[in-house]
Amino acid sequence: MSDEQVTAPTNRRRISQRGIATRERILDAANRLTLVRGVNATTLDDIREASQTSKSQLYHHFADKQELVRALVTYRGALVLQRESAGLERLRSFSGLIRWRNALVQANSLNNGRYGCGLGSMALELSDQDEKARSSLSETFAAWEKLISDGLHRMRDGGLLRQDADPEKLATGLMAALQGGYLLANTAHDVAPMEVALDMALDHIRSFLVAPSR
Amino acid sequence: MSDEQVTAPTNRRRISQRGIATRERILDAANRLTLVRGVNATTLDDIREASQTSKSQLYHHFADKQELVRALVTYRGALVLQRESAGLERLRSFSGLIRWRNALVQANSLNNGRYGCGLGSMALELSDQDEKARSSLSETFAAWEKLISDGLHRMRDGGLLRQDADPEKLATGLMAALQGGYLLANTAHDVAPMEVALDMALDHIRSFLVAPSR
DNA sequence: CACCCGCTGGACTCCGAAGTCCAAATTCTG
DNA sequence: CAGAATTTGGACTTCGGAGTCCAGCGGGTG
Numbered sequence: 001m002s003d004e005q006v007t008a009p010t011n012r013r014r015i016s017q018r019g020i021a022t023r024e025r026i027l028d029a030a031n032r033l034t035l036v037r038g039v040n041a042t043t044l045d046d047i048r049e050a051s052q053t054s055k056s057q058l059y060h061h062f063a064d065k066q067e068l069v070r071a072l073v074t075y076r077g078a079l080v081l082q083r084e085s086a087g088l089e090r091l092r093s094f095s096g097l098i099r100w101r102n103a104l105v106q107a108n109s110l111n112n113g114r115y116g117c118g119l120g121s122m123a124l125e126l127s128d129q130d131e132k133a134r135s136s137l138s139e140t141f142a143a144w145e146k147l148i149s150d151g152l153h154r155m156r157d158g159g160l161l162r163q164d165a166d167p168e169k170l171a172t173g174l175m176a177a178l179q180g181g182y183l184l185a186n187t188a189h190d191v192a193p194m195e196v197a198l199d200m201a202l203d204h205i206r207s208f209l210v211a212p213s214r
Numbered sequence: 215m216s217d218e219q220v221t222a223p224t225n226r227r228r229i230s231q232r233g234i235a236t237r238e239r240i241l242d243a244a245n246r247l248t249l250v251r252g253v254n255a256t257t258l259d260d261i262r263e264a265s266q267t268s269k270s271q272l273y274h275h276f277a278d279k280q281e282l283v284r285a286l287v288t289y290r291g292a293l294v295l296q297r298e299s300a301g302l303e304r305l306r307s308f309s310g311l312i313r314w315r316n317a318l319v320q321a322n323s324l325n326n327g328r329y330g331c332g333l334g335s336m337a338l339e340l341s342d343q344d345e346k347a348r349s350s351l352s353e354t355f356a357a358w359e360k361l362i363s364d365g366l367h368r369m370r371d372g373g374l375l376r377q378d379a380d381p382e383k384l385a386t387g388l389m390a391a392l393q394g395g396y397l398l399a400n401t402a403h404d405v406a407p408m409e410v411a412l413d414m415a416l417d418h419i420r421s422f423l424v425a426p427s428r
Numbered sequence: 429c430a431c432c433c434g435c436t437g438g439a440c441t442c443c444g445a446a447g448t449c450c451a452a453a454t455t456c457t458g
Numbered sequence: 459c460a461g462a463a464t465t466t467g468g469a470c471t472t473c474g475g476a477g478t479c480c481a482g483c484g485g486g487t488g
Contacts, residue, residue, distance in 0.1 A: 014433080014486090015434080016434060016484095018434085018484090019435065022435080022436090038254075038339065040254045041343055044477085053436085053437095054437050055439090056435080056437065060434085064476080065476070115342065121338045124330065124334070124339070124397060125339060128250060129251070134403075138401045138402045138403075141398060141401060169410050170414075173413075173414035175394070175398065175407075176390075176397075176408075176410070177391055178394065180391055180394030180395070181394070183394070186337070186342075187351050193386050196387055197386065197394070200383075200390070200391070200418050204418050228464070229464080230454090230456075232464085236465080258447085259444090259445070259446095267466085268466060269446095269468070270448090270449085270465080270466060270467065270468075271465075274466080278447075
């Protein structure tokens with residue numbers, strides 16, 4: 001077993017454009033399907049059909065289902081981080097946080113709270129059954145929190161947040177509120193708990209503003 | 215299909231003490247096993263073995279796996295609510311909340327954050343695949359939040375919380391922080407994020423105290 | 429342009445997990 | 459105690475999903 005697995009495997013054999021495209025098609029289908037049904041409830045035949053491929057292609061590009069799932073963790077993680085960094089990398093103000101919150105809430109309300117966070121559901125589903133997937137997800141969460149805490153650092157350096165504000169802890173709290181909000185919203189089929197949770201976390205951050213805006 | 219399923223079915227056929235005991239043994243085994251492995255990763259044979267029963271007993275007491283899972287949702291929900299009402303029904307002070315928080319953190323730290331909340335993991339695993347299980351879990355979460363909000367109401371009526379505090383929203387926020395904290399702790403194998411999340415929620419509640427204690 | 433090797437189609441095997449069945453044991457009721 | 463119902467043991471069937479195999483295609487490279 002190879003010790004490392006990245007989105008595009010660079011080692012060993014040559015790989016053609018067509019191969020890369022197929023691999024991508026498989027991951028994309030797996031990503032879409034598992035988002036609604038969950039990882040374990042999605043079969044390889046589901047993925048094969050949705051990606052317009054064949055059994056041999058699945059096993060040509062991935063050793064087995066576990067490897068496919070691990071690649072999917074990386075794939076979805078990269079998508080989330082890409083989307084999130086777009087919304088967070090220029091964060092410098094409290095109103096920016098509010099815009100970020102609103103975007104998440106709006107996206108989630110399209111499904112009445114259903115489906116939750118692709119990372120969070122994978123985390124609960126895989127953490128106890130695949131150590132590599134777990135640690136990969138853990139790293140992704142850390143990177144996501146870092147996007148937030150970096151923004152909070154900029155706010156603190158810019159004099160918006162008090163010096164005793166702890167960006168890392170604030171980011172962790174916000175992430176927990178987000179994930180818990182997703183979970184409750186998904187269970188209730190109602191986006192409201194997610195809003196309440198995020199507002200709580202934002203209120204908490206607001207309490208560290210130098211000049212409380214309220 | 216019967217329209218309702220409660221922990222102890224009262225309808226139709228007589229039921230003996232022995233039957234009740236077996237049913238309980240099955241649910242108890244299912245409860246223990248699924249807590250670590252998840253529902254879908256636990257097989258009926260696992261449960262059969264752990265509960266010292268046979269296939270026919272499983273199918274005598276439950277129509278199929280789905281019914282067993284639904285009964286398990288009820289069973290675990292009752293256990294959690296029982297445990298939680300013991301810790302929350304006399305809540306009347308902020309220090310009581312802190313004790314409650316400490317108990318949860320301590321219990322979770324015994325596993326280094328692993329396994330999370332039995333209800334939360336079921337919620338994410340089942341919400342998208344069994345509507346009845348989802349709504350049952352949703353009700354359980356609501357009941358749990360009510361235990362909290364009832365306590366906060368008592369604190370507000372007792373003059374500890376300001377009148378503009380909203381016990382329901384505070385309870386939802388606290389629950390989201392708890393669930394998100396469980397999720398992050400489980401993924402990181404570290405109880406720390408759960409502590410941070412709960413402390414954020416408690417700080418938020420603290421900000422509504424009439425005479426802020428600190 | 430010819431060869432090699434990555435790539436593909438799809439039928440096939442294998443296995444484990446859900447669910448069935450019935451005879452026998454136990455318990456309840458009259 | 460007799461008869462009826464519940465409860466149980468455990469072998470058996472069924473089915474779906476993971477993984478295998480191999481013949482053949484096709485595109486990049488020398």
